[in-house]
Amino acid sequence: MLGIKDVALAAGVSQATASRALSGRGSVSQSTRERVRAAAAELGFQVSYHASSLATGRSRNIGVVLPHVNRWYFSTVLEGLTRQLIDAGYDLTLYDFQGDRHRKTVLNDFLLRKRLDGVITVGLRLGDEDATRLLSLGIPFVSIGGSVPGITSLLVDEHAIGRLAAEHLISLGHKRIAHVGGEHESKSYFQVSRSRREGYQAAMESAGLEQRPEWSVLSDYTVNGAYTTVKSLLGDPYNRPTAICCASDEMAIGVILAARDLGLQVPEQLSVIGVDKHPLGTVFGLTTVDQFVEDQGRRAALTLLDALSAPHIDDSISLPAPIELPVRIVARSSTAAPSSSPNPTFH
Amino acid sequence: MLGIKDVALAAGVSQATASRALSGRGSVSQSTRERVRAAAAELGFQVSYHASSLATGRSRNIGVVLPHVNRWYFSTVLEGLTRQLIDAGYDLTLYDFQGDRHRKTVLNDFLLRKRLDGVITVGLRLGDEDATRLLSLGIPFVSIGGSVPGITSLLVDEHAIGRLAAEHLISLGHKRIAHVGGEHESKSYFQVSRSRREGYQAAMESAGLEQRPEWSVLSDYTVNGAYTTVKSLLGDPYNRPTAICCASDEMAIGVILAARDLGLQVPEQLSVIGVDKHPLGTVFGLTTVDQFVEDQGRRAALTLLDALSAPHIDDSISLPAPIELPVRIVARSSTAAPSSSPNPTFH
DNA sequence: ATGAAAGCGCTAACAA
DNA sequence: TTGTTAGCGCTTTCAT
Numbered sequence: 001m002l003g004i005k006d007v008a009l010a011a012g013v014s015q016a017t018a019s020r021a022l023s024g025r026g027s028v029s030q031s032t033r034e035r036v037r038a039a040a041a042e043l044g045f046q047v048s049y050h051a052s053s054l055a056t057g058r059s060r061n062i063g064v065v066l067p068h069v070n071r072w073y074f075s076t077v078l079e080g081l082t083r084q085l086i087d088a089g090y091d092l093t094l095y096d097f098q099g100d101r102h103r104k105t106v107l108n109d110f111l112l113r114k115r116l117d118g119v120i121t122v123g124l125r126l127g128d129e130d131a132t133r134l135l136s137l138g139i140p141f142v143s144i145g146g147s148v149p150g151i152t153s154l155l156v157d158e159h160a161i162g163r164l165a166a167e168h169l170i171s172l173g174h175k176r177i178a179h180v181g182g183e184h185e186s187k188s189y190f191q192v193s194r195s196r197r198e199g200y201q202a203a204m205e206s207a208g209l210e211q212r213p214e215w216s217v218l219s220d221y222t223v224n225g226a227y228t229t230v231k232s233l234l235g236d237p238y239n240r241p242t243a244i245c246c247a248s249d250e251m252a253i254g255v256i257l258a259a260r261d262l263g264l265q266v267p268e269q270l271s272v273i274g275v276d277k278h279p280l281g282t283v284f285g286l287t288t289v290d291q292f293v294e295d296q297g298r299r300a301a302l303t304l305l306d307a308l309s310a311p312h313i314d315d316s317i318s319l320p321a322p323i324e325l326p327v328r329i330v331a332r333s334s335t336a337a338p339s340s341s342p343n344p345t346f347h
Numbered sequence: 348m349l350g351i352k353d354v355a356l357a358a359g360v361s362q363a364t365a366s367r368a369l370s371g372r373g374s375v376s377q378s379t380r381e382r383v384r385a386a387a388a389e390l391g392f393q394v395s396y397h398a399s400s401l402a403t404g405r406s407r408n409i410g411v412v413l414p415h416v417n418r419w420y421f422s423t424v425l426e427g428l429t430r431q432l433i434d435a436g437y438d439l440t441l442y443d444f445q446g447d448r449h450r451k452t453v454l455n456d457f458l459l460r461k462r463l464d465g466v467i468t469v470g471l472r473l474g475d476e477d478a479t480r481l482l483s484l485g486i487p488f489v490s491i492g493g494s495v496p497g498i499t500s501l502l503v504d505e506h507a508i509g510r511l512a513a514e515h516l517i518s519l520g521h522k523r524i525a526h527v528g529g530e531h532e533s534k535s536y537f538q539v540s541r542s543r544r545e546g547y548q549a550a551m552e553s554a555g556l557e558q559r560p561e562w563s564v565l566s567d568y569t570v571n572g573a574y575t576t577v578k579s580l581l582g583d584p585y586n587r588p589t590a591i592c593c594a595s596d597e598m599a600i601g602v603i604l605a606a607r608d609l610g611l612q613v614p615e616q617l618s619v620i621g622v623d624k625h626p627l628g629t630v631f632g633l634t635t636v637d638q639f640v641e642d643q644g645r646r647a648a649l650t651l652l653d654a655l656s657a658p659h660i661d662d663s664i665s666l667p668a669p670i671e672l673p674v675r676i677v678a679r680s681s682t683a684a685p686s687s688s689p690n691p692t693f694h
Numbered sequence: 695a696t697g698a699a700a701g702c703g704c705t706a707a708c709a710a
Numbered sequence: 711t712t713g714t715t716a717g718c719g720c721t722t723t724c725a726t
Contacts, residue, residue, distance in 0.1 A: 055720045401703080
């Protein structure tokens with residue numbers, strides 16, 4: 001195998017000098033550095049990261065842990081992460097729980113293999129036991145939108161999101177507002193939808209609006225799921241809400257499709273709002289609460305990289321304060337003031 | 348740091364024996380093995396993969412290279428890959444080109460860092476130069492749906508997919524069939540859409556059907572893109588196709604949405620077919636050509652794992668024959684025989 | 695600025 | 711079956 005010693009030989013220097021010249025650490029004269037670099041380039045040499053890692057203790061490798069690569073939110077965060085990490089020269093090792101399928105293995109085995117310089121978790125909920133085991137690795141952790149004890153986290157205020165969405169509808173004059181949540185999620189993940197619902201409920205309460213139990217439904221975060229769930233809700237021509245607040249854009253789109261199939265006009269007969277700013281929203285004119293998903297990934301990566309280059313980590317002496325992520329209403333055409341005749345006129 | 352030597356000490360054996368007991372390679376008596384395992388468990392020991400890799404030359408780590416994690420096709424393949432790889436005890440290092448943003452860095456630097464036991468590329472098109480550089484790593488490669496010289500590949504017959512989709516429409520009696528392709532893709536990726544279009548053209552030709560240039564449009568694989576692109580095509584009330592063949596489900600959905608917004612009934616006034624079996628298709632009743640995307644990932648992983656455990660690799664002596672992946676029509680409600688009055692009746 | 699040498703933590707001959 | 715020993719390929723003191 002082509003090793004650094006071959007480069008050293010070719011450049012007529014010692015192995016140590018070659019290493020210094022290539023890594024940039026330690027002092028090497030301008031001319032030798034160039035000679036070594038040239039030799040390395042010519043031979044097509046690449047350092048062995050295994051060896052390098054073993055010697056330095058750092059591996060230029062970040063672990064990313066999430067529940068489902070396959071869902072828009074997560075793959076978009078991932079995109080933000082990869083961008084920053086690649087630019088910084090880090091490999092990204094992906095651990096996809098696939099729901100709960102790989103959860104235990106990953107937490108108890110893969111993450112402990114000491115090949116990571118840091119870990120980013122997305123949307124995870126970790127118990128104390130899991131968290132301390134991970135923290136004992138002594139490497140920096142950052143979590144996005146999750147709940148992991150003792151770890152620096154970036155959080156959107158989910159409660160505020162729910163409230164904001166509901167208040168948008170309320171301010172338009174709606175009084176009959178339903179909510180579609182995604183609580184069919186596993187207990188092991190961050191209960192995003194629940195907090196959003198609570199925000200919605202708080203807004204409804206402040207406005208003194210009635211909250212009918214049948215107007216609070218649960219789905220599964222998908223278009224298909226919400227479509228089915230909400231069709232019955234909208235099927236009743238007399239007791240229909242005039243607006244629906246959804247815990248995600250995908251569900252909101254399901255609602256819009258269900259409404260269309262029932263012959264209801266959006267927004268004339270039904271206003272719909274979601275959360276995420278999913279790209280599919282544009283074609284439906286979906287009003288939403290943008291949470292800058294890709295930026296979440298970028299910021300998490302930067303936060304972690306910061307921690308990695310910090311003078312030295314105060315080994316969990318400082319309790320990390322959560323970093324709050326921004327959100328913003330994007331008003332489009334799926335929401336409007338309720339029509340004067342909320343109940344259908346049969347013509 | 349907690350090392351294997353501590354375990355050895357605790358178990359009262361030599362470091363070598365501890366290593367054998369933990370790795371399962373080499374012979375160790377039942378009793379010592381248990382003793383060592385117990386000691387390791389109690390101390391919470393995990394091997395250092397850097398050290399282990401350096402010693403063995405294998406890293407239990409597979410690289411996956413793709414153009415966009417963020418797109419449904421790729422994240423779904425990825426899901427199939429992670430499932431198998433985690434089960435086999437392999438880490439998965441993700442290299443996302445993000446279009447062309449990271450392409451060069453990844454190919455010229457990251458992939459050459461010698462920390463991978465194998466590589467899987469998805470949808471990539473690689474030139475001879477890049478390919479040979481990668482092959483020179485001496486590790487097994489598998490490509491899915493791409494074109495990489497000298498590498499084992501899993502391929503769907505894209506031409507056949509295009510033909511099949513078109514033939515489905517033709518067999519229903521359609522004569523005015525348009526095509527929406529995704530050729531706005533970068534030249535550096537596998538030109539899936541182009542082959543599908545050629546399949547469509549072949550089918551049209553065999554059936555002796557007219558191919559109007561204005562019925563062959565290009566889009567970008569997204570719902571939004573296809574929606575916009577196709578709206579003008581469908582806007583003409585006199586020279587409208589009765590069916591549209593799309594190179595992906597997402598574009599097909601864009602077409603359906605555009606049709607609806609123009610007041611056209613699907614399938615009564617317009618039949619639409621896509622490719623992929625995207626989950627969103629169900630709510631639209633979209634007829635499609637399933638290509639078993641997640642299975643593609645699983646099979647690629649298995650193929651690579653096979654190569655890794657093979658007696659020994661004949662160092663590129665055998666030209667790997669491509670493995671053909673299955674496809675299947677899934678007929679749903681977006682396609683039907685054309686109505687007898689293809690042109691609109693103004694009532 | 696450079697070289698010699700020790701060692702990162704583990705595995706794999708080779709002996710016993 | 712077990713222990714001894716010599717590396718895996720690189721980095722990094724410590725001399726010079």
